[in-house]
Amino acid sequence: SSSPLTIPGGTRQSPINIQWRDSVYDPFLKPLKISYDPTTCLHIWNNGYSFLVEFDDSTDKSIIVGGPLENQYRLKQFHFHWGAINDWGSEHTVDSKFYPAELHLVHWNAVDYPSFEDAVMEGNGLAVIGVFLKLGARHEGLQTLVDALPAVRHKDTVIEFDEFDPSCLIPSCPDYWTYAGSLTTPPLTESVTWIIKKKPIEVDEDQLEAFRTLLFTSDGEEERRMVDNFRPLQPLMNRTVRSSFQ
Numbered sequence: 161s162s163s164p165l166t167i168p169g170g171t172r173q174s175p176i177n178i179q180w181r182d183s184v185y186d187p188f189l190k191p192l193k194i195s196y197d198p199t200t201c202l203h204i205w206n207n208g209y210s211f212l213v214e215f216d217d218s219t220d221k222s223i224i225v226g227g228p229l230e231n232q233y234r235l236k237q238f239h240f241h242w243g244a245i246n247d248w249g250s251e252h253t254v255d256s257k258f259y260p261a262e263l264h265l266v267h268w269n270a271v272d273y274p275s276f277e278d279a280v281m282e283g284n285g286l287a288v289i290g291v292f293l294k295l296g297a298r299h300e301g302l303q304t305l306v307d308a309l310p311a312v313r314h315k316d317t318v319i320e321f322d323e324f325d326p327s328c329l330i331p332s333c334p335d336y337w338t339y340a341g342s343l344t345t346p347p348l349t350e351s352v353t354w355i356i357k358k359k360p361i362e363v364d365e366d367q368l369e370a371f372r373t374l375l376f377t378s379d380g381e382e383e384r385r386m387v388d389n390f391r392p393l394q395p396l397m398n399r400t401v402r403s404s405f406q
């Protein structure tokens with residue numbers, strides 16, 4: 161489309177709708193292996209777009225390997241996208257269905273590239289695990305994050321956050337879809353291997369409402385609630401979504 165949110169000449173933009181029946185089972189896809197070290201967790205900050213939990217990515221202590229990936233990727237941060245109400249909020253959709261929120265765990269290829277900033281510019285530079293959040297039971301692992309959110313209510317606020325293992329936010333079901341895509345916020349670089357978990361995690365209404373108490377704005381500015389921080393769906397173009405399951 162000609163909207164400014166599509167970069168000129170972009171052929172692999174994200175997010176996309178995942179049409180379940182059009183995805184192609186690939187028997188050569190491996191199980192995704194996730195090994196995170198909770199001591200690499202650094203802090204939570206509100207960057208004016210989402211809230212991010214950042215990790216020390218100076219070593220290979222927190223990595224993913226396998227799945228569609230050629231080598232291992234280092235965890236740098238995770239963040240969420242959500243809506244003002246539960247009817248929408250996720251970036252990806254499944255058969256045109258929105259979830260109320262979506263978690264992104266962002267990893268970079270430290271085997272081939274010297275820094276995250278370099279990897280962001282390369283076609284195989286990043287791997288992002290996407291996990292859908294659906295309304296249901298309270299998620300105890302998420303609650304430790306939710307309890308910290310009042311401290312990062314305003315843009316550019318940060319608090320120390322340690323000993324958190326984000327694998328508690330990833331469903332144990334191994335099934336995923338994967339496709340070649342991009343960052344969903346500027347610079348929208350086409351450097352992401354997306355790994356979208358088929359099964360959502362359940363969170364309760366209070367936990368989703370806690371996300372919606374965050375602000376896009378800095379302290380002292382007129383308050384604007386941080387909601388609907390998801391990018392519109394992008395054209396699939398000449399891409400196939402593969403599934404790890406039949």
Ligand SMILES: NS(=O)(=O)c1ccc(C(=O)NCc2cccc(F)c2F)cc1
Pocket residue numbers: 264266276277280288342343344345346347
């Ligand atoms: N929603 S998502 O998972 O697709 C996504 C993941 C990471 C980033 C990011 O790191 N942006 C900052 C950024 C961008 C380019 C270069 C950088 F060094 C950098 F920090 C943006 C979007």
Ligand SMILES: [Zn+2]
Pocket residue numbers: 239240241264344
């Ligand atoms: Zn994201």
